[in-house]
Amino acid sequence: MQTLVAFADLIVFAVLLLVGYGVGRIAEKAHYASIRKREKLFERVTVFSCRFPPTVSQPYQASLVCGSVVVSQDYFKAVAAGLYSIFGGRVRSYESLLDRARRESVLRMKHAALRKGASMIINVKFQTAQVPGRGVGAVELVAYGTALRPVA
Amino acid sequence: MSDWSNPRLPQEAVNVGESRPLLSFFVMVAGLGAVIAACALVLMVFAQAIAAWLPFSAEQAVAARFVKPADPGAEPEATLQALAESLVGPQGLPPGMTLKVHYNLLPVANASATVGGNITIYRGLVEAIDSENALAMVLAHEIAHIRHRDPVRSLGRGMALAVVMSAVSAGAGSAVADWLLGSAGNLTVLSFSRSQEARADADALAAVAQRYGHVAGADAFFREMQRRSASAGAAGSVPVFMRTHPATEDRLQRMQNLAADRRWATDGALMPLPPVLQAIRDARAAKELPGG
Numbered sequence: 001m002q003t004l005v006a007f008a009d010l011i012v013f014a015v016l017l018l019v020g021y022g023v024g025r026i027a028e029k030a031h032y033a034s035i036r037k038r039e040k041l042f043e044r045v046t047v048f049s050c051r052f053p054p055t056v057s058q059p060y061q062a063s064l065v066c067g068s069v070v071v072s073q074d075y076f077k078a079v080a081a082g083l084y085s086i087f088g089g090r091v092r093s094y095e096s097l098l099d100r101a102r103r104e105s106v107l108r109m110k111h112a113a114l115r116k117g118a119s120m121i122i123n124v125k126f127q128t129a130q131v132p133g134r135g136v137g138a139v140e141l142v143a144y145g146t147a148l149r150p151v152a
Numbered sequence: 153m154s155d156w157s158n159p160r161l162p163q164e165a166v167n168v169g170e171s172r173p174l175l176s177f178f179v180m181v182a183g184l185g186a187v188i189a190a191c192a193l194v195l196m197v198f199a200q201a202i203a204a205w206l207p208f209s210a211e212q213a214v215a216a217r218f219v220k221p222a223d224p225g226a227e228p229e230a231t232l233q234a235l236a237e238s239l240v241g242p243q244g245l246p247p248g249m250t251l252k253v254h255y256n257l258l259p260v261a262n263a264s265a266t267v268g269g270n271i272t273i274y275r276g277l278v279e280a281i282d283s284e285n286a287l288a289m290v291l292a293h294e295i296a297h298i299r300h301r302d303p304v305r306s307l308g309r310g311m312a313l314a315v316v317m318s319a320v321s322a323g324a325g326s327a328v329a330d331w332l333l334g335s336a337g338n339l340t341v342l343s344f345s346r347s348q349e350a351r352a353d354a355d356a357l358a359a360v361a362q363r364y365g366h367v368a369g370a371d372a373f374f375r376e377m378q379r380r381s382a383s384a385g386a387a388g389s390v391p392v393f394m395r396t397h398p399a400t401e402d403r404l405q406r407m408q409n410l411a412a413d414r415r416w417a418t419d420g421a422l423m424p425l426p427p428v429l430q431a432i433r434d435a436r437a438a439k440e441l442p443g444g
Contacts, residue, residue: 021173021174043158046156046157046158047158048156054156076173076177079177080173080176080177080180083177083180083181083184084180086180086184087180087183087184092173092176093173095167095168096168098167099167099168102167120156
């Protein structure tokens with residue numbers, strides 16, 4: 001019992017690390033599965049970064065659409081990122097996190113476009129913002145663009 | 153509009169590095185650990201070297217914070233103190249250095265020297281010896297540690313380790329550092345190196361030879377501890393003394409060689425224990441044999 005108390009901090013650290021790793025991995029896997037499924041589903045909404053629509057023969061109705069997502073790191077990713085910040089190199093633990101956030105924000109933007117009856121989004125841009133707060137380590141990713149709905 | 157299209161989905165493994173998170177994590181942890189260990193080692197060696205330059209008065213001030221004041225009027229302490237002072241020899245102690253011998257009632261067979269010239273003799277040690285000569289050897293050994301500033305060197309080393317560890321805890325994994333601080337920090341504080349022990353042995357033997365004119369019975373306590381650990385080794389209950397003062401065979405051999413080199417007599421009459429200490433031994437013996 002005494003050793004348990006003496007090693008309490010280490011045990012808490014190890015538990016957080018294990019929970020962060022286990023739960024984080026399961027959540028990431030599930031999220032990727034959902035992302036792939038919806039990417040297929042929304043494939044017919046096309047996105048472009050150019051500012052002007054292709055030469056058109058029909059009139060379009062343009063409106064702003066945006067998709068926003070806030071993601072948080074898990075404990076394991078945070079500790080791993082701390083280590084990368086010492087040794088340098090690609091922060092691999094954050095690469096998958098931000099990849100998920102980027103794709104999710106595009107999916108939400110496409111969803112918004114579909115609800116407006118649009119099938120094309122131009123002038124797509126991304127923005128990130130760090131969510132303030134001590135030890136939060138969350139990031140917001142916004143994708144926005146101009147959805148074009150053909151006017152019959 | 154047909155030439156406007158999006159690439160086929162899904163696009164995988166472009167933006168995400170192929171990753172083996174656990175492997176890279178452990179590689180980095182090991183690397184960081186090695187760097188910290190190297191820093192700690194360098195600092196510990198450095199601190200150990202400069203600690204001996206600390207004035208003895210500063211050492212006493214440090215000791216005053218955690219060495220408990222002596223129980224006034226404790227008779228064994230006065231006797232032990234007198235014996236210790238008689239062992240200092242004609243050359244005396246370095247200027248400013250003082251000794252204070254404490255008697256501890258714990259039944260462990262051990263003795264220790266710590267900062268500020270404080271020596272502790274445990275009841276178990278008094279019960280384990282049968283002559284003043286053996287006690288004098290142990291006392292002189294601890295006095296030699298103090299004379300050579302071994303406790304403060306060890307304390308400096310432990311402090312350096314604590315500083316490195318606290319720096320780590322502020323930065324990265326504070327929990328890991330706290331754990332190290334709790335165990336390794338305390339563990340190393342007052343352990344002496346093999347060479348420090350050897351030097352203390354040599355000095356102590358010389359002091360005993362000077363005091364009694366021979367070195368007979370000087371290693372009695374070491375032999376007793378060796379005997380006890382041999383019989384208790386299998387049970388895993390090695391005496392505490394053996395953990396702090398490894399009384400190996402070659403250590404005893406070295407003492408014998410030294411006595412031969414210096415031509416100290418190896419036999420002579422043993423001094424009986426002072427009456428106060430003999431009473432402690434008798435009380436123990438009476439407890440072990442309640443019928444007789």
